[in-house]
Amino acid sequence: MSAIRLLVLGAVRQHGRAHGYQVRNDLEYWGAHEWSNTKPGSIYHALKQMAKQGLLLAHEIAPSTAGGPPRVEYEITEQGTEEYFALLRAYLTAYDQRPDVLTAALGFMVDLPREEVLALLEERVRKIEEWRAAVTEYYLPAEGPGQYGHIGEIMNYWLHSADTGAEWTRGLVARVRGGAYTFAGEGAPFVGVLAEGEENPFATGRPHDGDAH
Amino acid sequence: MSAIRLLVLGAVRQHGRAHGYQVRNDLEYWGAHEWSNTKPGSIYHALKQMAKQGLLLAHEIAPSTAGGPPRVEYEITEQGTEEYFALLRAYLTAYDQRPDVLTAALGFMVDLPREEVLALLEERVRKIEEWRAAVTEYYLPAEGPGQYGHIGEIMNYWLHSADTGAEWTRGLVARVRGGAYTFAGEGAPFVGVLAEGEENPFATGRPHDGDAH
DNA sequence: ACCAAGCTAGCCAAATTTGACTACTGCCGC
DNA sequence: GCGGCAGTAGTCAAATTTGGCTAGCTTGGT
Numbered sequence: 127m128s129a130i131r132l133l134v135l136g137a138v139r140q141h142g143r144a145h146g147y148q149v150r151n152d153l154e155y156w157g158a159h160e161w162s163n164t165k166p167g168s169i170y171h172a173l174k175q176m177a178k179q180g181l182l183l184a185h186e187i188a189p190s191t192a193g194g195p196p197r198v199e200y201e202i203t204e205q206g207t208e209e210y211f212a213l214l215r216a217y218l219t220a221y222d223q224r225p226d227v228l229t230a231a232l233g234f235m236v237d238l239p240r241e242e243v244l245a246l247l248e249e250r251v252r253k254i255e256e257w258r259a260a261v262t263e264y265y266l267p268a269e270g271p272g273q274y275g276h277i278g279e280i281m282n283y284w285l286h287s288a289d290t291g292a293e294w295t296r297g298l299v300a301r302v303r304g305g306a307y308t309f310a311g312e313g314a315p316f317v318g319v320l321a322e323g324e325e326n327p328f329a330t331g332r333p334h335d336g337d338a339h
Numbered sequence: 340m341s342a343i344r345l346l347v348l349g350a351v352r353q354h355g356r357a358h359g360y361q362v363r364n365d366l367e368y369w370g371a372h373e374w375s376n377t378k379p380g381s382i383y384h385a386l387k388q389m390a391k392q393g394l395l396l397a398h399e400i401a402p403s404t405a406g407g408p409p410r411v412e413y414e415i416t417e418q419g420t421e422e423y424f425a426l427l428r429a430y431l432t433a434y435d436q437r438p439d440v441l442t443a444a445l446g447f448m449v450d451l452p453r454e455e456v457l458a459l460l461e462e463r464v465r466k467i468e469e470w471r472a473a474v475t476e477y478y479l480p481a482e483g484p485g486q487y488g489h490i491g492e493i494m495n496y497w498l499h500s501a502d503t504g505a506e507w508t509r510g511l512v513a514r515v516r517g518g519a520y521t522f523a524g525e526g527a528p529f530v531g532v533l534a535e536g537e538e539n540p541f542a543t544g545r546p547h548d549g550d551a552h
Numbered sequence: 553a554c555c556a557a558g559c560t561a562g563c564c565a566a567a568t569t570t571g572a573c574t575a576c577t578g579c580c581g582c
Numbered sequence: 583g584c585g586g587c588a589g590t591a592g593t594c595a596a597a598t599t600t601g602g603c604t605a606g607c608t609t610g611g612t
Binding site: 380408 | 591594
């Protein structure tokens with residue numbers, strides 16, 4: 127699983143109705159091009175694919191108001207909303223060692239109630255500890271450590287990642303439990319999309335020079 | 340970049356001459372299916388692709404000695420060896436926040452001389468620190484922290500990952516500097532491939548049940 | 553008046569990755 | 583003496599991802 131479906135669903139959902147370029151801009155606004163695979167091609171592909179699967183509804187729209195080819199606007203469907211929350215919950219819980227997945231979920235976690243987020247994150251910690259136990263038991267007791275030569279550094283690295291990941295998650299749990307942020311049902315939500323025409327304060331400054339990466 | 344090219348080149352290189360199924364078994368032996376995308380399809384594709392690009396030389400071989408369709412054996416070329424070391428160096432250095440890339444490089448680092456590995460790892464630490472500085476400067480000073488709501492947790496998470504990643508790398512540097520492991524030019528290398536017919540001590544026990552994942 | 557940049561919006565071919573499927577062989581139990 | 587399971591070696595279609603390309607409008611400078 128990559129993070130792109132959650133990101134695209136989330137962007138469309140926050141707008142109510144959005145075209146591809148708008149989604150693309152939101153993702154840049156969120157810095158997603160830095161930490162996930164959100165090239166234009168991937169975004170447009172995800173939109174089309176999810177429209178074909180009934181997660182999004184495509185509206186054919188007349189030539190754009192601001193240059194370029196005619197645009198297609200998308201709206202999230204009932205089914206898409208279900209998928210959105212399913213992905214969100216899964217990505218908050220799963221220790222999948224792909225940072226982009228957790229990152230995307232962090233960006234949307236406030237769409238869930240505080241108590242549920244806490245439960246999911248605690249489940250996440252449990253999963254990491256389980257994984258750790260399984261790996262150490264499976265790869266270690268054979269002939270004791272030190273038999274592996276430099277290959278042991280691989281396990282060392284993964285255990286270190288798991289441990290620091292769990293520790294960070296516990297910190298987040300503490301902050302959320304302590305009242306940080308505004309979750310679903312707690313009043314005005316924090317909105318993180320660009321309105322039509324608003325300029326992106328995090329734009330890179332570099333011109334779009336034909337999408338060179 | 341994914342790790343698969345380095346893994347496949349490395350496996351073929353250690354065997355001298357290997358067919359796809361052998362590579363597939365080595366990767367399972369290394370546990371690579373746990374931490375990288377090494378499905379059979381990816382492996383066979385990588386072999387073919389790299390043969391087409393001149394990194395591997397394909398020998399057509401008669402029907403296999405042990406059932407199944409005829410096999411193709413591969414050998415690494417001069418050009419493939421260059422690519423192998425280029426990837427290895429790049430993956431040890433780059434802070435690319437994709438754990439599989441570093442992991443694959445760790446498995447082969449002993450193919451380089453100790454001093455070079457130390458230099459590459461120190462470069463890696465420098466890169467991480469640079470990245471950290473760029474990110475904090477770029478995303479923070481605008482209106483000070485706390486303006487971002489829960490979105491700030493994303494940066495928090497990435498900084499935490501970078502910091503613990505740098506710390507782990509420093510630990511590895513210390514171990515290597517302290518004389519751990521046997522590097523290129525230091526005597527009998529540690530060989531981590533399965534010989535023809537040797538059974539895999541880390542086989543999962545589960546039957547190969549048609550490659551279900 | 554006009555033209556070079558740059559922005560808006562999106563498409564496309566090629567490469568890669570995934571998940572499932574095929575075909576053959578040896579062997580074990582009945 | 584044969585049915586089926588496990589193992590060997592690989593293929594294939596579909597989905598995804600990448601990197602680059604297109605084409606229409608706007609705007610600032612000359």
